[in-house]
Amino acid sequence: MTNPNQKSESAKYWEEHLKSWEASAYHREGQQNANWWDRLSTVFRGDAMYVRMNTALELLTPHIRDLTVLDVGCASGRFAFQMIEAGAQKVYGTDISNDALALAKKHGSELGVQDKVEFSAMDVAQSNSPLPQVDLVTALGVIEYFNADDMSAFLGNLRAKYFLLDFPDHGRKKEFPTWILRQVYIRVNRLPGVYLYSLDEFAKLAAPFGFTNLRVIKRNNFYYVTNLPA
């Protein structure tokens, strides 16, 4: 952990809320750890989080063989294990939640891939968080909680040539009624903030750290930003 006394807003929120969120987002595995509000959200969210992850994997499949990858906000490791299965050489996972990381380590051993994954706790929205050098960084459902300062700190921490990130595209505001439901969820759960960006705004934040040629891909109702070759 970078500086436990100065956690970012997103880190403080997710440390408390992740267990319930994961249980409802991945409801097919059982919702016993979800609070009533997250259970209700499942009714509206349905399988969307499975779709988000599977779509990201689909986009990465042509590139991922033999790459080293860092999955930021890896939670209990689902996406990391999928990327190993898809051919990644090694996947590092980082998250703010020690409980989720303990589960990720346990799952890694159960799946027999403990040599190919490495999980560690980090607040990636704090400057100088020591992230590993990798070929590719992924993050699903993470950067939407970063204001411009957090985003710059996050991008400045990356030690990779490529990224594929679930993108909080400003176009989502037009998606009715999902957008309205999202606003209700944010307020009821007292989420610190959700920040939407245009590609231009994001590109301006990313350019000082050497990330250029960015594009947004919209697929299956999710947006991703990447600098991977088209």
Ligand SMILES: C[S@@+](CC[C@H](N)C(=O)[O-])C[C@H]1O[C@@H](n2cnc3c(N)ncnc32)[C@H](O)[C@@H]1O
């Ligand atoms: C909405 S969940 C998504 C989890 C996972 N990527 C998925 O798609 O299932 C957001 C994740 O990002 C992590 N996270 C949020 N802010 C973070 C921060 N500043 N540093 C590290 N992890 C963070 C949370 O703990 C949580 O696991």
